[in-house]
Amino acid sequence: MTHPDPGVAPARKRRLSFLGAMPLTLLFIGLLIVPLVLTIVLSFRPYDYDLGVQAGWTLEQYIEIFTSNYTLTVFWRTLWISGLVTIICVLIGVPESYILSRMKAPWNSVFLLVILSPLLISLVVRAFGWSMLLNPMSPIGKLTQMMGLGSLLYTSSAVVIGLVHVMLPFMIIPVWTSLNKIDPQTIKAAYSLNASKWQTIKRVILPQATPGILSGSLIVFGLSTSAFAIPVLLGGGRSRMVSNSIYEQFMVDLNWPMGAALAILLLVMNLIIMMSYNQILERSYKRSLG
Amino acid sequence: MSFLQLHGLTKKFADTTAVDNLSLDVAKGEFVSLLGPSGCGKTTTLQMIAGFVDVTAGSIILDGKDITFAKPNERGLGIVFQTYALFPHMTVEKNVAFGLEMRKLSGSDIARRVKDALAMAQLEKFAQRYPRELSGGQRQRVALARALVIQPPVLLLDEPLSNLDANLREEMQFELRRIQQQAGTTTIMVTHDQAEALSVSDRVVVMREGKVIQIDEPYVMYENPATPFISRFVGKTNTFAVTLTTTEQGRQFDLDGHRITLTNESAIAPNTGTCEALMSVRPEKIEIGRQGQGRFAGSVKNSFFLGNLWMYEVQTAFGLLIVSVINNHQQVYKIGENVSLDWHENALKVLAAEPAGDL
Numbered sequence: 001m002t003h004p005d006p007g008v009a010p011a012r013k014r015r016l017s018f019l020g021a022m023p024l025t026l027l028f029i030g031l032l033i034v035p036l037v038l039t040i041v042l043s044f045r046p047y048d049y050d051l052g053v054q055a056g057w058t059l060e061q062y063i064e065i066f067t068s069n070y071t072l073t074v075f076w077r078t079l080w081i082s083g084l085v086t087i088i089c090v091l092i093g094v095p096e097s098y099i100l101s102r103m104k105a106p107w108n109s110v111f112l113l114v115i116l117s118p119l120l121i122s123l124v125v126r127a128f129g130w131s132m133l134l135n136p137m138s139p140i141g142k143l144t145q146m147m148g149l150g151s152l153l154y155t156s157s158a159v160v161i162g163l164v165h166v167m168l169p170f171m172i173i174p175v176w177t178s179l180n181k182i183d184p185q186t187i188k189a190a191y192s193l194n195a196s197k198w199q200t201i202k203r204v205i206l207p208q209a210t211p212g213i214l215s216g217s218l219i220v221f222g223l224s225t226s227a228f229a230i231p232v233l234l235g236g237g238r239s240r241m242v243s244n245s246i247y248e249q250f251m252v253d254l255n256w257p258m259g260a261a262l263a264i265l266l267l268v269m270n271l272i273i274m275m276s277y278n279q280i281l282e283r284s285y286k287r288s289l290g
Numbered sequence: 291m292s293f294l295q296l297h298g299l300t301k302k303f304a305d306t307t308a309v310d311n312l313s314l315d316v317a318k319g320e321f322v323s324l325l326g327p328s329g330c331g332k333t334t335t336l337q338m339i340a341g342f343v344d345v346t347a348g349s350i351i352l353d354g355k356d357i358t359f360a361k362p363n364e365r366g367l368g369i370v371f372q373t374y375a376l377f378p379h380m381t382v383e384k385n386v387a388f389g390l391e392m393r394k395l396s397g398s399d400i401a402r403r404v405k406d407a408l409a410m411a412q413l414e415k416f417a418q419r420y421p422r423e424l425s426g427g428q429r430q431r432v433a434l435a436r437a438l439v440i441q442p443p444v445l446l447l448d449e450p451l452s453n454l455d456a457n458l459r460e461e462m463q464f465e466l467r468r469i470q471q472q473a474g475t476t477t478i479m480v481t482h483d484q485a486e487a488l489s490v491s492d493r494v495v496v497m498r499e500g501k502v503i504q505i506d507e508p509y510v511m512y513e514n515p516a517t518p519f520i521s522r523f524v525g526k527t528n529t530f531a532v533t534l535t536t537t538e539q540g541r542q543f544d545l546d547g548h549r550i551t552l553t554n555e556s557a558i559a560p561n562t563g564t565c566e567a568l569m570s571v572r573p574e575k576i577e578i579g580r581q582g583q584g585r586f587a588g589s590v591k592n593s594f595f596l597g598n599l600w601m602y603e604v605q606t607a608f609g610l611l612i613v614s615v616i617n618n619h620q621q622v623y624k625i626g627e628n629v630s631l632d633w634h635e636n637a638l639k640v641l642a643a644e645p646a647g648d649l
Contacts, residue, residue, distance in 0.1 A: 185375035191362040192369040193389035207379040288379045288420040
């Protein structure tokens, strides 16, 4: 390969790379930045129940959110459900990925497919599946009632169960990827240094899988906070999450500025939590695992 | 009584025999290399000693104790892996301390021994670095320090230098030997690099297709290779076929119009009478001179300057020979130049009675 004249090349190259970056930049601006700015603007517009969105600026929506017990409860519920779903996904997903990574061909691909196959089924269908499983007339429903737990359907527990089921693949894939990247020789090295199986898992395997667990947790937490269908179908009216409130404001109350304010607050909450989580964990692994 | 004994060690995979009836006695403090081309079973042998591969038949006895079926984490052997296998999430210091922590030593003991091990490997400055922040040679030394800090009875090295570039590899060979001698640890190294095996080992075990072909000290192995395969694999050599006859003066053959008598140094010519044989002479043992100086005439086909050596390819009546000459103000010959070759009769080795035999 020959290089073009070095004097001309940089300018031309810059022009070309600029042109090459244009389509995605436009897409990004058109589909993310513009709607986001419009939503932020909308959240500061006054709203009148008779006249709709008005011109001018107000903090009315934000004040209402922060003073309403109901909205704060919804935010708090969103937060703890998402946190709990993330923790359960780590507890189930990490051992599952470890087992998957230790499987030999062809079973590893078979079981990876089994783990991923729920993603091929519509979310709504899966939610209905769970509502059939959990309703009071089903065997599981009868069992939980016998145990004195009552019917789980239309409770926060049902939402957690449903979300864990939906989110698990998003935890398993990154953890499995980072487990596969581990040099199997390091495991042998640990054994040769007298480490037991458990010590090897704890001191050598898990720390190396941490970047995967970290990104899996971020994906699961992020998707859970914005979950919509599962809380509606399994939580009923009693366990709604922020997305459901946003939907209600936009589509039922037609209070768009309120819906916009809720959406912006959810976004800000997510950003703060995810970025600080990332900071804390990533800092300790940046140097060693890159 | 030897320290580590391998008795009839055999490993069979589905339909192949990776290691076939291997027996080896290693003395305490000895450095033994398993040398052979890839697929000769040397790595499998090491893995069996380490406990990562099950033994099909035979036994491994360490210091009088049978460890054939012991788990890898119960053997307490020090292992340096080909990829070094450092723990990427731990600093150099933590990597070295790991084995001691697993042995539940006290904190002060661990600190002291880690410090000593890092000093021995000249790694004090890098104690707080992570493996990915180190060069290949430094990683290699960390792996060595980590394996030696537990004071293992036996150190196993799996191609420890193969991931280093040529200059560093040579430097690390001597480094490896220095550290091993300082620690006095019995060591078994697997390698496919004959130069590496010759330079650092007390004894070299040459393997091929799962079998041991020769076990000898490096110098003996080089001078008296048991088979044509070893003569080519360990160092370079020139071979040519001759017809041996037995006369009153001893075993003789004709070469390029000269009658040559074998000396006792030439190894045993297997049978008396007349037979075909393959002769070998090492490149550095051939003297090259101006036309007419030596017994055999030839012409330079090609020449290579290797820094410390000149390597010539010389065409003779009995084949193309490689000749190496030390770069010590000796006469330099040009390509196409007519030269003469000669050697001391002791330099000639009989490799096989039948030139077709290739083991």
